[in-house]
Amino acid sequence: MTALYDQELMTPAKLESALRAIGAERYHHRHPFHQLMHEGKLTHPQLQAWALNRYYYQSIIPIKDAIILSRAEDPAFRRAWRKRIIDHDGDGTRPGGIEKWIQLALATGLDREEVVSEKGILPGTRYAVNAYLDLVSKRTFLEAVASSLTEIFSRDLIALRIDRLRQHYPWLSGGLAYFEARLTQAPEDARFALAWVTEHARTRAEQGLALGALRAKCDILWAQLDALHFAYVEPGWPPPGAFRQPGENPVA
Amino acid sequence: MTALYDQELMTPAKLESALRAIGAERYHHRHPFHQLMHEGKLTHPQLQAWALNRYYYQSIIPIKDAIILSRAEDPAFRRAWRKRIIDHDGDGTRPGGIEKWIQLALATGLDREEVVSEKGILPGTRYAVNAYLDLVSKRTFLEAVASSLTEIFSRDLIALRIDRLRQHYPWLSGGLAYFEARLTQAPEDARFALAWVTEHARTRAEQGLALGALRAKCDILWAQLDALHFAYVEPGWPPPGAFRQPGENPVA
Numbered sequence: 001m002t003a004l005y006d007q008e009l010m011t012p013a014k015l016e017s018a019l020r021a022i023g024a025e026r027y028h029h030r031h032p033f034h035q036l037m038h039e040g041k042l043t044h045p046q047l048q049a050w051a052l053n054r055y056y057y058q059s060i061i062p063i064k065d066a067i068i069l070s071r072a073e074d075p076a077f078r079r080a081w082r083k084r085i086i087d088h089d090g091d092g093t094r095p096g097g098i099e100k101w102i103q104l105a106l107a108t109g110l111d112r113e114e115v116v117s118e119k120g121i122l123p124g125t126r127y128a129v130n131a132y133l134d135l136v137s138k139r140t141f142l143e144a145v146a147s148s149l150t151e152i153f154s155r156d157l158i159a160l161r162i163d164r165l166r167q168h169y170p171w172l173s174g175g176l177a178y179f180e181a182r183l184t185q186a187p188e189d190a191r192f193a194l195a196w197v198t199e200h201a202r203t204r205a206e207q208g209l210a211l212g213a214l215r216a217k218c219d220i221l222w223a224q225l226d227a228l229h230f231a232y233v234e235p236g237w238p239p240p241g242a243f244r245q246p247g248e249n250p251v252a
Numbered sequence: 253m254t255a256l257y258d259q260e261l262m263t264p265a266k267l268e269s270a271l272r273a274i275g276a277e278r279y280h281h282r283h284p285f286h287q288l289m290h291e292g293k294l295t296h297p298q299l300q301a302w303a304l305n306r307y308y309y310q311s312i313i314p315i316k317d318a319i320i321l322s323r324a325e326d327p328a329f330r331r332a333w334r335k336r337i338i339d340h341d342g343d344g345t346r347p348g349g350i351e352k353w354i355q356l357a358l359a360t361g362l363d364r365e366e367v368v369s370e371k372g373i374l375p376g377t378r379y380a381v382n383a384y385l386d387l388v389s390k391r392t393f394l395e396a397v398a399s400s401l402t403e404i405f406s407r408d409l410i411a412l413r414i415d416r417l418r419q420h421y422p423w424l425s426g427g428l429a430y431f432e433a434r435l436t437q438a439p440e441d442a443r444f445a446l447a448w449v450t451e452h453a454r455t456r457a458e459q460g461l462a463l464g465a466l467r468a469k470c471d472i473l474w475a476q477l478d479a480l481h482f483a484y485v486e487p488g489w490p491p492p493g494a495f496r497q498p499g500e501n502p503v504a
Contacts, residue, residue: 123471124478127379134382219375226376230482 012198015207019194019214023153026218029160033225033233038160040168042233044108047169049232051105053125055115057224058101058178060129062088067136068144080192087185097185100178107175124227128220135216142206143213146197150217151190158182264450267459271446271466275405278470281412285477285485290412292420294485296360299421301484303357305377307367309476310353310430312381314340319388320396332444339437349437352430359427376479380472387468394458395465398449402469403442410434 010018028034033050036042042050065084072078090096095103105115114120136144158179165172165179201207262270280286285302288294294302317336324330342348347355357367366372388396410431417424417431453459 123380123383123475124376127383127472127475128375130383130386131375131379134386220379223375223379226482227478230478230486234482234486 007204009204010207015198015201015210016194018207018211019149019197020152022211022214022218023150026215026222027150027153027157028218028221028225029153029157031222031225031229033229034157034161036233038164038168040164046228046232047172048105048108048110050228051101051108052110052115053121053224053228055101055105056118056121056125057129057132058088058098059116059118060133061097064133064136067133068141068148071136071141071144077196084189087181095177097178097181100181104172104175104178107172122227122231124231125224128223128227132217132220135213135220139213140209142197142200143209143216145193146201146210146213147217148193149190149197149210149214150221151186152194154186154190155183158186259456261456262459267450267453267462268446270459270463271401271449272404274463274466274470275402278467278474279402279405279409280470280473280477281405281409283474283477283481285481286409286413288485290416290420292416298480298484299424300357300360300362302480303353303360304362304367305373305476305480307353307357308370308373308377309381309384310340310350311368311370312385313349316385316388319385320393320400323388323393323396329448336441339433347429349430349433352433356424356427356430359424374479374483376483377476380475380479384469384472387465387472391465392461394449394452395461395468397445398453398462398465399469400445401442401449401462401466402473403438404446406438406442407435410438 033042037047037050062085065081065088069078069081069085072081086096088097090099102112102115106112132147135147139147162176162179162183165176197210201210285294289299289302314337317333317340321330321333321337324333338348340349342351354364354367358364384399387399391399414428414431414435417428449462453462
């Protein structure tokens with residue numbers, strides 16, 4: 001790794017491999033919560049807690065992309081990026097990603113109202129997700145775009161997840177349309193963003209910013225699973241007001 | 253509780269008791285991490301992790317108060333509130349709260365550079381603390397002020413903590429100046445803010461905002477301890493890049 005972080009300008013190929021190395025180390029495919037999910041070891045209420053909390057993340061994605069759109073000065077960039085908003089919000093006839101995520105949550109047995117009210121989500125989820133909005137609002141435009149590059153890694157994780165959810169939780173099979181759509185959307189989006197970042201990170205300092213933004217985004221995804229894991233898997237405790245598993249008592 | 257949340261305007265005394273009820277339910281004196289601390293059951297590295305992470309919270313307090321100051325239209329309010337910034341940043345001759353917190357961290361055996369660099373703090377700490385800046389920046393001014401009302405509850409917690417840290421961790425005794433100062437500062441600050449909030453929350457809706465802001469602030473404090481507890485006490489794992497206890501391995 002050290003060689004990647006010295007002060008010399010990297011070639012686009014070298015920058016790409018430095019970005020990929022961050023995914024290998026820090027992307028949330030390595031998080032034990034996902035590992036338990038893929039081994040079929042999460043309980044039904046734990047999957048509900050996951051669907052409920054992750055809804056909050058899904059719900060801000062078009063807002064995040066609209067912030068990026070609002071900061072983009074190049075019409076060609078905006079034309080390419082706006083696809084993401086349509087993918088998530090839908091076109092008014094076909095459901096977008098947010099509605100598909102609601103379908104997944106319904107397949108776990110949650111009520112639509114319970115999900116979209118965003119009550120019962122963990123404060124830790126809220127803070128981590130809001131940190132993503134903060135990042136794309138306040139850091140440089142390059143960093144805002146680079147923070148999307150976790151999509152480079154998402155196809156493999158989603159393909160595995162579809163397979164394992166079908167295997168271990170067949171009652172969820174009707175709710176997987178979100179992931180099926182992402183199998184093609186994420187690689188398209190990642191290709192565009194990766195090409196843009198490698199082209200526009202023109203100094204070693206800018207390349208460092210792009211790498212840092214991807215690391216920060218990995219932290220944001222990881223922290224969401226930490227919050228879930230601690231509240232619902234390890235003998236932790238959801239804070240007052242959060243979703244509870246049946247039979248679970250508040251901290252005494 | 254229900255009676256406190258109906259739609260009728262509360263008297264100042266009733267609003268105060270509704271605010272105090274939130275503290276009884278949600279303030280972080282009830283958090284198991286603090287309970288372990290007060291029972292002397294935290295290890296030395298766990299106390300280091302606490303001092304290191306909580307430093308990030310301390311470091312933003314004067315920024316938080318400057319945001320409130322920047323939103324205050326009444327010179328008398330600003331004169332009262334600016335005391336907080338001096339308390340934390342010092343007057344240039346006597347150390348303020350941030351420097352005193354560094355002294356506490358040094359007493360746990362951390363390096364000053366390690367502390368003030370803010371490297372090694374948990375992403376969960378960073379997100380929760382930044383949520384406090386977000387609250388005082390974006391919500392109504394009344395909510396920004398009301399979010400400080402956790403200070404109503406802090407004197408009792410600090411008095412207990414000083415006693416128990418001296419008892420269980422006598423090697424920390426030289427580092428307790430921060431808490432000693434807060435024993436008098438916090439109640440002064442709380443008295444002013446409580447009087448201001450009960451006077452300025454003039455409709456039931458505004459009283460509801462004040463109660464909600466205090467609840468949100470309790471969540472922010474609680475989530476910081478959840479992050480610590482999960483990473484360093486329960487069999488969790490600090491994320492890549494965070495402070496590690498000796499002998500602790502990253503997630504495989």
